Amino acid sequence: MNRNEFSRLLEEKILFLDGSYGTELIKRGHREKLIEILNLTAPDEVRKLQEEYLEAGADIIQTNTFSANRLKLRSYHLEGELERINRAAVKIARSAGSGNQLVFGDLGPTGLFLEPLGELSFELAYQTFQEQARTLIEAGVDGLILETMSDLKELKAAVLAVRDLNSDLPLIAQMTFDDKGLSVTGTSVNIFCSVLNDLEVDVIGLNCSLAPEQMLPLFGELSRYSLKPLSIEPNAGKPALSKGQVIYPTSPLEFALYVKDFVELGANIVGGCCGIGPEHIKAMTGQIGRARPNKRRVEQVQCITSRTRLKQTEPFLLIGERINASARKTLQSQIQKENFSEILRLARDQETEGADAIDLNPGIEKLINREQVKKLVQELDRHSTLPISFDFQDDSLLEVALREYPGRPIINSSTAEEAHLMHRLNLVRRHGGILVVLTMEKEVPETVESRLAAVKKAISIITQTGLSLERIYFDPLVLPHGTGNDYHITLETIRQLNFLGLKTIIGLSNLSVGLPERENLNAAFLALCLEAGLRAVILNSAEQATMKVLSGALELKQLKRVKTEIGQEDHLLNLLLRGQKNELFKTISLQLEEKDPLWLSQHWLSPAMEKIGQLYAERKIFLPHLILAAETAQTAFDFFTSLIPESLSHKKDRIILATVEGDVHDIGKKIVATILKSSGFEVIDLGRNVPAGIIVSECQKNTPDLVGLSAMMTTTVGRVKEVKEALQAAGLAIPVMAGGASMNKELAERFGVQYARDAVEALGLCKRLIIRESKNENHG
Amino acid sequence: MNPEKYNPDISWCLPDKKHFWSRAGLRLSRTSANLELVIKANHLYLLAIKYIDPVIYHLTAPAGFFPARLIPASFENIKSLTVFASTLGQRLDRLINDLGEKNHALEVLLLEAWGSESLETLNRSFDCYLRKNFGPGTRRFSPGYGSVEIRMNSFLVRQLLRIPESEIEVLESGVMLPRKTTTCLIGWYHEQK
Structure with a gap:
């Protein structure tokens, strides 16, 4: 099966995946430390379980190979059996049932943390996944599933490893999160989604760790933002020990009830993880039947991320420019000495000053090596800095940086010259992220028309690759004013590009190179650019005048850069409609610092309830929402009443x-x-x-x-x-x-x-x- | 002609979630944004199952056995008739009442909706079971609709099905207790052995 065929199948119907292997085989009395060894010692037992899953209605069965990678097998002294275990697993899965099922090779994590959180290098993780994937592919799987990943970087290594082997094999990528929606390594569901939206995978999803109920809100997030089809494999709840046996509490019926919700939210592939057995799968297939997946309304939000930080690029993006080794020789030598303390300080300062991202310019790239770039990126990752804009000239060093980077970066930049642009586009497609394209080929064009011609050429190349223009910023080129360059050309280019619906970014400080009072010039020019439609800037965030002008200009244009805060009343409505009493009372405590309870009751809570009544009358919410809100408001009214002195409280009707x-x-x-x-x-x-x-x-x-x-x-x-x-x-x-x-x-x-x-x-x-x-x- | 009592499996009473939601005035797709509500409804779905004791009392006899006022006008040409009363029992009523006393209106709303859909699912399950055995028949019909008065419930429950008052109570108005109780009629076009 190829990716197109798989994609068509995903559109046609909801596919049922199987349940667990480890917990189910242990439940059946197998006590092997590594359950995958059963592929060699008791293949009939594995086949029997898979046949039960097929009888229960599964469309896809996974190979019993979750831990069959070299690094895990090594810890069981079974490294030498890697090929046999994986090949046997595919053979067993193929021979189960009628043989018409899809067989997906299962790849779990290595069990080790990647640098900088652990010792494992990206390269070794990549090789480990590639070795197992190659064996499974050669043995004849229809696709691969990467699952239970808790480290975004490890997942990225696995995706690249698979895609470098085979660009046309269906690939599912799943991560595991806690009930707060964070992976062990601090990645949120939204960051996972934004990074995986760009990578060459066919389906993204969640599995393990959580019961269906806990997974539902996280899946809701994924459903809102994922551009890819979705998969889900919850656990059967939190395991407990009963009479020496591990028991999972989620019943087949409960599991099936929640699967229905996942389907409602747009799941394309549904199955189960730990504790989910054939009975659960049977209940699920019975509940769902043969159905087409629901169409989702995806919110297309452009953002950049690090492993742990996500910044929306709209309505305006501010990138700090000060980690620039080209302009600061001391930084250059510190990178060479792998001393990153100054760079980390600059990263922190720029964040404090209000930057959304940091530009990383390593200086003269001939003076630094791959190892230093790796360490630099790892160090920034380890300190959870803001998302990075990689301002690299050298393609091979850029690729090293991108491999190490567990987020959605900006690649800064490419010219419109075909070979250069194609190369950088390939990097964007491979690693994900946003690309800055200069409005020039080899030479800087002197007129607006010639800069727009470069843009036109770039667009024709970009659209051929299928990359959305939403992921491109055009740089209209800011040139030093002091050397007689006419800034109006830049301004007009921004205006024209804005008119065409294209996003623009500038490196602001170029304007004032060599001039006195740089801050004044930068600030004034930035204001003009904003009026012309500029959408992003790389600047010195320590320049107070520039930052104030930026803030003021954005406010005038109603493009407040800070995330729009939810209005107090809307916030209150949300709390009421969601029945969040604890949060409501926290808000009440804050309100009581400024207002008296009678005022809050009459002028704050009552109007909110009236608004909710209106929403109900307009059928924007439904009866249960109305009741939940009313019950929640009631507790607040009672609380206010208890605080109002008898003399002030009027008799209730x-x-x-x-x-x-x-x-x-x-x-x-x-x-x-x-x-x-x-x-x-x-x-x-x-x-x-x-x-x-x-x-x-x-x-x-x-x-x-x-x-x-x-x-x-x-x-x-x-x-x-x-x-x-x-x-x-x-x-x-x-x-x-x-x-x-x-x-x-x-x-x-x-x-x-x-x-x-x-x-x-x-x-x-x-x-x-x-x-x-x-x-x-x-x-x- | 002796009525029979049947204790169906719980699986006969599990309502389709979409129907349950619809009965509660919700549409799943439009409520997806409020996943707390979805989770609450699921909890109540699972809770309600623990509070039902489904029972069906039924009697099948030639059409002539039943008084004419019991047979709906649309049942012409039937040869025989099945009457049955189905109930989810008193414990669900008590649960709903208790929650109502505590002013948990949302829970009450959802459990009421669940109970109604569960009872309908039970009736549908029994309906299917009967049709498999008795062949072609009329649509299922309940007193209170069309030409059969709701007050016929008393006759159906007491005299035909001989259900003790401790299990199903019929008020003068024809309303029955436990509240999740229905009476149904299905006419059959073939003679039954």
Whole structure:
């Protein structure tokens, strides 16, 4: 099977993967330290498990080779069996069932950390994966799956190793995260997604460590941002020991329920990891059946990342220029001596000053070697610095840097000259990231037209490679003003490129080379460039005037560079709609430092609940959201009430609710009660099947401002009229509202009561009726 | 003609998640952004299963055995009729009531929806089982719709199916307790042995 065929298959239907091998074979009594040895010692046992997975409905089965790489086998003194174990695994998987299934070779991590977090070099990891992948491919797998990776750099080594062997084999790449959405090495799901979106893999996904429930929010993130088809393999919960046996708590039904959610979020391949056995797979295939994958709406967000840091490039990107060994000879010699303390200090300073990324210019590249570049990148990685813009001239050193870099970088830069551009484009395609393209070929063009001609040529080359122009910044070339260059050419080039929808970046400080008062010139020119449509800049972030002008100009253009903060009200809405009580109370504590509880209750929380009511009325949220928000708000209202002195708190309007006699349906009434309470009403709920006489006596006792009745059945709806009449007979002129499936506006009018279609209408009605009543009283 | 009692497997009562959500007023795809809610609904799905004791009381007899007022107008030409009452039992009611008392309205809403869909799934499962045995028949029909009054429930439950009041209570209005209880009729076009 090739990548195109696999891609078509992924569009046609959701593919079912198998479950675990290790935990399942151990459960069946195998006590081998390395379960993969069963491929040689008990192949029938492995085949039997795979046949059970196939019978359960799996489309793809994995080879029993998770730990069968040289580094892991070495620790079991089985290094010499690598080829036999892997080849046998493919043969077993092929021979299981009817033989029509897809067989994917399974590659797990090496078990060692890569430099700089551990001792393993990128190269050795690369070779290790390549060796196992080669064996599996030669033995005849249909594709490969890289799984349970906790180090983005290790995963990248594996992807490159596979792709250098075979560019047309289907490849799935999965990482494992904790319940906070971080890998052991600090990579977030979003960073994983942004890096893997660029790499030559066919499917990206999550597996292991987490139960389905814990994995769901992380998968939600992946589903929002992944440009690739998605796979998912949760564990069957957290293992526990019971009678000496490891037990996984997630039942097949629970697993299947969540798989349905993953499918809803757009999963293309679903299966299970530790603790998931054939019963789970059977429940999953039964629940999902034969279905096409859901189409996802992917949010295309351009960003750059390091291993642990992600920065969006929109609306504006600021790159610090000061790690520039070309301009600072001391940096050059420090790199040669592998002393990176000054570089790390500069990285930290620029971050403090507000840079999104750091430009890394290693100076005269003939003076440095591959090892020094590797160490430099590793050191920056180890200190979790900002994402890097690699300002390298030498292609081979650039490639060394990119191999070592576990993130989505900027490659700065390429000319529009075909050979150079093609080479740099290949690096971008291989390692991922964003490319800066200069608006020149060999010589700097002197006119706007000739710079645009270079852009035109570059675009025709870029589009042939299939790379999106969203991943390209064009540099319109800033030349020293002091040597008589006309800055208007740069400005006009930016304007024209902006008009064409292309993104531009400049190296700002070139303008003022050799001139006094550089900061003033840089700041003024930057303002002009921003007005012309500039989208990114490489500058000296220590220049205060430049940074202030940048901040002001972006604000004028409503392009605040800092991430737009969620408005207080929106933040509150989010907390309410998600039922995040703890977070809500943290926010309340902060609010209480400035405002009193009565104000917060009336002017902060109440309007938020009204907004939520509107969202519900507009069908932008659904009933469960409304209820969750109301319940969450209720706790906050109660808290505020407890803080408001008795003398200040006004008497709450009181409402009696009841389901009429003969009717036992009260869900609608409960919802109404919840919404009313969350809006400050006192609610007395008399329950279900309540005779008219009891409603009357409770009204006499509690003197409510309004009575709300619920009637679901056609056989009970007439009781509403009975209650209304009984209230009148008792001399109680209390407004009555009614709702329920059998009630409608006409009927309500005939009974002399008000009709509320749903809880939000009931709330509005209560407010109107009670306010009207109190006005009448006042007039009276 | 003696009614029979059948205790179905729980798997007969597991509602399709999409239907459950729809009954609760949600659409899965539009709610995907609020995954906390999805997780909550899943928890309740799994919880509800522990609180049901599904039972079906059923009786199949020639059409002439039943009073004419029980047979819907759309059932013409049937040779025989099955009546059955299905219930999820009282424990789910109690769970929902308890949560209601504590003002956990969201849980109540979702469990109500789950219960309704579960009961419908149970009815559908039994319906399929009957059709396999009895061949072509009418659509399943419940009193309260069309020409058969909901108050017929009392006759169905007490006199035909002879279900003790301790298991299913029928109010004067025709409403039954436990709340997740239904009565159904299916007419058969062939004679039954």
